[in-house]
Amino acid sequence: MAQVEIRKLSKQFGEVQAVHEVELQAREGEFLVLLGPSGCGKTTLLRMIAGIEAPTSGDILIGGRTVTHVPPRARDIAMVFQSYALYPHMTVFKNIAFPLRTRGVEKNAIQEKVEWAAKMFSIEKLLKRKPRELSGGERQRVALARAMVRQPKVFLLDEPLSNLDAKLRTAAREELRQFQRNIGITTIYVTHDQVEAMGLGDRIVVMNKGTIRQVGKPHEVYQEPADIFVATFLGSPPMNLVEKDNVLMGFRPESFLPREVFGDNGGLECFQFAVTWLEDLGAERLVYGDVGLPCPHRHVISKIAASTPKALEPGKTYPFAVKTQDLRYFYKGTGGRIKGGGA
Numbered sequence: 001m002a003q004v005e006i007r008k009l010s011k012q013f014g015e016v017q018a019v020h021e022v023e024l025q026a027r028e029g030e031f032l033v034l035l036g037p038s039g040c041g042k043t044t045l046l047r048m049i050a051g052i053e054a055p056t057s058g059d060i061l062i063g064g065r066t067v068t069h070v071p072p073r074a075r076d077i078a079m080v081f082q083s084y085a086l087y088p089h090m091t092v093f094k095n096i097a098f099p100l101r102t103r104g105v106e107k108n109a110i111q112e113k114v115e116w117a118a119k120m121f122s123i124e125k126l127l128k129r130k131p132r133e134l135s136g137g138e139r140q141r142v143a144l145a146r147a148m149v150r151q152p153k154v155f156l157l158d159e160p161l162s163n164l165d166a167k168l169r170t171a172a173r174e175e176l177r178q179f180q181r182n183i184g185i186t187t188i189y190v191t192h193d194q195v196e197a198m199g200l201g202d203r204i205v206v207m208n209k210g211t212i213r214q215v216g217k218p219h220e221v222y223q224e225p226a227d228i229f230v231a232t233f234l235g236s237p238p239m240n241l242v243e244k245d246n247v248l249m250g251f252r253p254e255s256f257l258p259r260e261v262f263g264d265n266g267g268l269e270c271f272q273f274a275v276t277w278l279e280d281l282g283a284e285r286l287v288y289g290d291v292g293l294p295c296p297h298r299h300v301i302s303k304i305a306a307s308t309p310k311a312l313e314p315g316k317t318y319p320f321a322v323k324t325q326d327l328r329y330f331y332k333g334t335g336g337r338i339k340g341g342g343a
């Protein structure tokens with residue numbers, strides 16, 4: 001049984017169709033990531049699951065029970081927003097205890113549950129401090145502990161790490177994943193950051209313009225994108241696209257390499273790659289250029305390890321290749337994937 005099931009869920013704000021007939025299931029214990037560009041409807045979808053936004057149509061089931069019209073408090077969910085606010089005048093202990101106190105939980109039980117939640121997020125030593133005496137990462141953990149203290153069935157997170165700097169964010173992401181695995185709570189996590197999505201999700205739900213474009217494991221949405229939107233939203237830099245025989249041929253920058261790298265192997269699509277400029281990223285180099293085919297993104301990019309001995313210079317042309325098994329084809333008009341490979 002799916003822990004969260006969404007049936008034909010839509011939300012209209014006046015003229016804006018924020019969410020359009022979304023069908024989705026989160027399995028019990030799963031970490032599901034909603035990924036998509038700004039304005040695609042992620043927050044609206046999450047808020048409807050939480051019960052703080054009423055759907056225009058459709059249904060939401062949690063644990064097999066229809067909760068579409070059940071108020072948030074009675075849904076057995078916890079939600080953490082990007083702008084999680086801790087109560088500044090309360091200690092960490094009181095902040096975490098707050099959801100229990102408002103529900104009239106008895107004192108000993110509060111003590112026990114706060115200690116449990118604090119331990120989960122490694123903040124046992126901070127319980128007597130006030131929020132202003134904490135780092136950004138510690139505050140974040142307090143917010144997560146406060147949301148979890150009631151031990152809800154479903155955990156909803158809307159870009160909860162976006163206030164943290166890059167380094168803290170990576171650490172917080174790992175902690176969150178660890179915590180989620182430990183207690184096995186069904187989690188729906190919103191982000192527009194594809195790296196975060198790839199690292200966190202058991203499955204990723206790629207959204208665009210209020211609709212779901214693809215649901216799959218991280219390697220599935222990356223390797224077998226359902227359409228051009230998914231292909232170019234995931235990956236940095238995104239999938240290269242060139243026009244060939246009236247279809248779009250796509251290949252990832254890390255698959256597009258100097259011809260000699262492939263040795264004697266057959267099954268290659270070969271190109272003459274006219275290099276225009278290079279970008280050194282430390283461990284990798286990005287090589288920009290042109291393969292003599294129309295290209296909707298203006299250039300084709302190769303991502304090669306900085307340790308690759310080959311000298312490449314702007315203004316010169318080099319033989320490059322992609323394994324044919326790494327080529328993906330899309331319809332020019334709809335952007336849909338052409339299944340079964342060849343053009």
Ligand SMILES: Nc1ncnc2c1ncn2[C@@H]1O[C@H](COP(=O)(O)OP(=O)(O)OP(=O)(O)O)[C@@H](O)[C@H]1O
Binds near residue numbers: 016036041043044045
């Ligand atoms: N209360 C509202 N009234 C009117 N329009 C709204 C309201 N809330 C959201 N929208 C619109 O609905 C669409 C989806 O918004 P939503 O906040 O769900 O996007 P999002 O995917 O969370 O974006 P972001 O990544 O920027 O947070 C947007 O076009 C937005 O302007």
Ligand SMILES: [Mg+2]
Binds near residue numbers: 042043044
């Ligand atoms: Mg949002």
